Amino acid sequence: MRLCPDLRGVAPVFHRFTWIAFVWGVVAAAPKPVNAEPLLAGVAKVDITNVDAGPVNDPLYAKALVLKSGDTTAVLVTVDAVAIGEIGPIKSDYLPKVREGLKADLGIPPGSVLVNASHCHGIVCSDVAERTIAAVKAAHAKLVPVKVGASAGHEDRIMENRRLKLKSGKVADVRHAYALPPDEEVAEVGPVDPQIGILRLDRADAPGGTLAVLYNFACHPIQGVPSGGNTADLIGFASKVIEENLGPDSLALFFQGCGGDINPALYKDVENPRSGEPLGNLLGLSTLRDARKIECRADNRLVVRSEMLTLPRRDQTERIAALEAEQRRLLASLQGTSLNFKTFVPLYVKYGVSGDFPSYSSHRYLHEQKLGREDLAKLDADNRRNMKAYLQNIQTMEELTRVQTNLALLRKHQASLIASGKRTVDVELTGLRVGEWTLTTFPGELTVQIGLNIKKQFPQSRTFVAGYTNGYIYYAPTAEQLQNPGSAQEDCDTILAPEWQAIYEPKAVEILRGL
Numbered sequence: 001m002r003l004c005p006d007l008r009g010v011a012p013v014f015h016r017f018t019w020i021a022f023v024w025g026v027v028a029a030a031p032k033p034v035n036a037e038p039l040l041a042g043v044a045k046v047d048i049t050n051v052d053a054g055p056v057n058d059p060l061y062a063k064a065l066v067l068k069s070g071d072t073t074a075v076l077v078t079v080d081a082v083a084i085g086e087i088g089p090i091k092s093d094y095l096p097k098v099r100e101g102l103k104a105d106l107g108i109p110p111g112s113v114l115v116n117a118s119h120c121h122g123i124v125c126s127d128v129a130e131r132t133i134a135a136v137k138a139a140h141a142k143l144v145p146v147k148v149g150a151s152a153g154h155e156d157r158i159m160e161n162r163r164l165k166l167k168s169g170k171v172a173d174v175r176h177a178y179a180l181p182p183d184e185e186v187a188e189v190g191p192v193d194p195q196i197g198i199l200r201l202d203r204a205d206a207p208g209g210t211l212a213v214l215y216n217f218a219c220h221p222i223q224g225v226p227s228g229g230n231t232a233d234l235i236g237f238a239s240k241v242i243e244e245n246l247g248p249d250s251l252a253l254f255f256q257g258c259g260g261d262i263n264p265a266l267y268k269d270v271e272n273p274r275s276g277e278p279l280g281n282l283l284g285l286s287t288l289r290d291a292r293k294i295e296c297r298a299d300n301r302l303v304v305r306s307e308m309l310t311l312p313r314r315d316q317t318e319r320i321a322a323l324e325a326e327q328r329r330l331l332a333s334l335q336g337t338s339l340n341f342k343t344f345v346p347l348y349v350k351y352g353v354s355g356d357f358p359s360y361s362s363h364r365y366l367h368e369q370k371l372g373r374e375d376l377a378k379l380d381a382d383n384r385r386n387m388k389a390y391l392q393n394i395q396t397m398e399e400l401t402r403v404q405t406n407l408a409l410l411r412k413h414q415a416s417l418i419a420s421g422k423r424t425v426d427v428e429l430t431g432l433r434v435g436e437w438t439l440t441t442f443p444g445e446l447t448v449q450i451g452l453n454i455k456k457q458f459p460q461s462r463t464f465v466a467g468y469t470n471g472y473i474y475y476a477p478t479a480e481q482l483q484n485p486g487s488a489q490e491d492c493d494t495i496l497a498p499e500w501q502a503i504y505e506p507k508a509v510e511i512l513r514g515l
């Protein structure tokens with residue numbers, strides 16, 4: 001691996017990564033006999049919408065679920081926001097602030113607090129940390145005995161993988177930031193994960209009823225709403241459907257899964273106003289369908305763990321050089337044609353409508369044939385050649401927009417690598433067991449294959465994976481995705497070296513097995 005000049009003094013340490021374990025401290029409870037002490041749970045939500053940021057379509061929330069079993073307390077917070085720090089309106093001091101507040105006021109260890117961002121692109125208020133603490137304190141103040149149950153639901157209608165494998169061997173992605181590649185170049189699409197991980201908590205005491213449903217699913221909630229107003233997007237709608245059906249005292253909490261390369265379905269539709277509402281309704285109904293089938297029972301197993309893991313960062317020097325070369329090649333390939341946009345468009349329509357006789361009616365072509373002339377045929381050949389060249393320029397321009405967007409991301413992360421002065425990044429992983437339901441989390445945008453790989457190790461379908469939790473380190477694509485010679489956004493908007501996957505996946509499995 002070639003190091004950029006600024007990093008030559010920093011030795012690569014990929015071969016001797018070690019786990020930095022239990023930085024936050026482990027808060028664990030060994031499995032206890034059922035019915036020894038009941039599991040306690042409390043929920044609350046607060047509105048975190050930034051009402052000064054323009055029209056509001058639907059409210060954004062911070063929701064808190066506090067769980068307690070014996071000496072163990074776990075706090076789960078979900079926020080309708082793009083990320084926990086680093087990008088978007090939630091600043092990087094948010095998580096430490098929330099954890100310090102909960103430690104000071106409730107004595108809850110920092111490592112027992114999990115905060116997941118749904119990754120919707122809503123705009124939250126500036127005092128979101130204070131409001132989050134208030135939600136957790138409200139939930140903590142009304143702990144009640146609960147029964148628990150888990151299940152895996154199914155939804156495959158609302159999302160699609162956004163990485164397109166091209167016949168050239170490159171990979172392009174489906175973004176609003178740039179154009180799609182030509183249809184005829186697309187050979188294959190990537191996988192989705194239709195599983196919904198569901199945890200249900202029912203009040204154990206009369207009058208009973210469902211206290212909370214926690215659900216985990218992998219999809220970018222970025223469909224928006226037709227009005228363009230501030231929105232929690234499809235997750236807000238899904239949670240609303242669940243809560244309205246379970247009753248006014250029930251809370252639906254969403255933990256975003258491995259949605260790094262998963263788009264809402266029909267993301268680039270230009271024929272209909274784009275709306276997260278129908279997609280969210282489908283997700284909410286599918287979650288409800290399986291949540292209702294769960295039989296909750298007394299089970300007081302509660303384990304929460306937090307560990308730090310060191311992962312390798314990528315030196316982007318070679319990829320930047322390769323994309324710069326591609327950018328130069330594309331620019332040099334642009335050739336002048338006789339046409340401009342004004343002449344191209346009507347010609348393109350005309351030749352599409354009448355392939356055999358585009359320039360006049362058929363009788364004129366037949367007339368020329370009879371006289372032994374080919375004037376119209378020659379005109380058509382010229383126009384077709386010019387249109388082909390003009391279209392090629394358009395496609396090259398579209399490709400340039402992809403290259404330049406991704407090049408800018410690579411340069412940004414290379415600058416941050418140099419500024420950091422080290423070749424590694426420390427990330428917080430957590431593990432959580434509630435009854436038979438287990439979850440592990442990661443602070444970045446895991447792509448869907450990572451989640452599928454981890455969950456495959458746990459065929460009973462009670463084990464789930466969430467990204468976007470307790471921090472944000474951009475995209476976390478597979479090693480294969482990081483080799484992409486074409487450059488899609490997930491493999492450019494990342495700080496990780498390909499070796500990260502082989503370090504992370506076994507660790508996630510180990511955490512889950514240890515719960």
Ligand SMILES: [Zn+2]
Pocket residue numbers: 119220260445
């Ligand atoms: Zn994203």
